[in-house]
Structure formats: C-alpha cells, structure tokens
Amino acid sequence: MGSGCCKPPTKCGFTFVNPTYWISPIDMSADMDCLQWSNDQNTLCYSCDSCKAGLLANLKVDWLKADIFLLLALIGLIIVYIIGCxxxxxxxxxxxxxKYKQGYT
Structure with a gap:
C-alpha cells in the first residue's frame, strides 16, 4: 500500500527528515515504487503506482459526485418540462x- 505522490510508499522504510525530504534505507527492496522515489520537488513519487492508484481513486469519487449531480439536474429538467407541458x-x-362559452352567450 502506498502513501501517495508526495511521500514515499510506507512499505519502503524511508526515514522522515521533512515533508519532502526522506532518507532511503540501505536495503532497498525490489519494489519499483521504492526505486522511483526522488527528493527532487518536481519528481517526488509522481510516477509511482501508489500515486496513480490514489489519483484514480480520487477521480472515481469526483466522477461519482458529478454523475449524481447530473442525474438530479436531469430529473429536475424533466419535472420542469412536464409542468410546462x-x-x-x-x-x-x-x-x-x-371561445365555446362566448359563442353561446
């Protein structure tokens, strides 16, 4: 399980120095996420699988919220259309x- 894009994965055993600087352990595992971590501010762990998985999870939640909003908007428009008709x-x-009443009066 990863920690996201701005922290190295927890399973790698990095030592915390500050939020964007971590000291890598002497025994690096063969996990690609551990090898891809960089203390460079522009790199960090943006190419890590854990970062991509976290982004995908966030996108799923955001799209679910958007789908619910669009469904409610569609239902609202249908109701307004029916009332208008x-x-x-x-x-x-x-x-x-x-006109009928005026014809007989």
Missing part, C-alpha cells in the same frame, strides 16, 4: 372553452 395544455384548453 401541463400548463401549456391547460392554457390551450381554457382558450377553447372561452
């Missing part, structure tokens, strides 16, 4: 009845 039909019906 009913109001238009009632207005036409009232107009027909008014």
């Amino acid at each position: 009913c109001a238009f039909r009632n207005a036409k019906t009232e107009d027909i009845f008014r």
Whole structure:
C-alpha cells in the first residue's frame, strides 16, 4: 500500500527528515515504487503506482459526485418540462372553452 505522490510508499522504510525530504534505507527492496522515489520537488513519487492508484481513486469519487449531480439536474429538467407541458395544455384548453362559452352567450 502506498502513501501517495508526495511521500514515499510506507512499505519502503524511508526515514522522515521533512515533508519532502526522506532518507532511503540501505536495503532497498525490489519494489519499483521504492526505486522511483526522488527528493527532487518536481519528481517526488509522481510516477509511482501508489500515486496513480490514489489519483484514480480520487477521480472515481469526483466522477461519482458529478454523475449524481447530473442525474438530479436531469430529473429536475424533466419535472420542469412536464409542468410546462401541463400548463401549456391547460392554457390551450381554457382558450377553447372561452371561445365555446362566448359563442353561446
């Protein structure tokens, strides 16, 4: 399990110095995430699988929220459309009845 993009993976055993500087252990494991960590501010662990997995998980949550919002907006628009159609039909019906009533008075 990784720690994200700005920290080396926990399983690698890096020693914390400050939030963006970590000392690598003497015995580096063969895990690619451990080997890809860099203390360079532009690199860190952005190419690590743990970073990519975390980004993907965040995107899934964001898209789920967007899907729910879009579904609710669609339902709202359908309701407004139905109300508008009913109001238009009632207005036409009232107009027909008014003409009918005026013909016999």
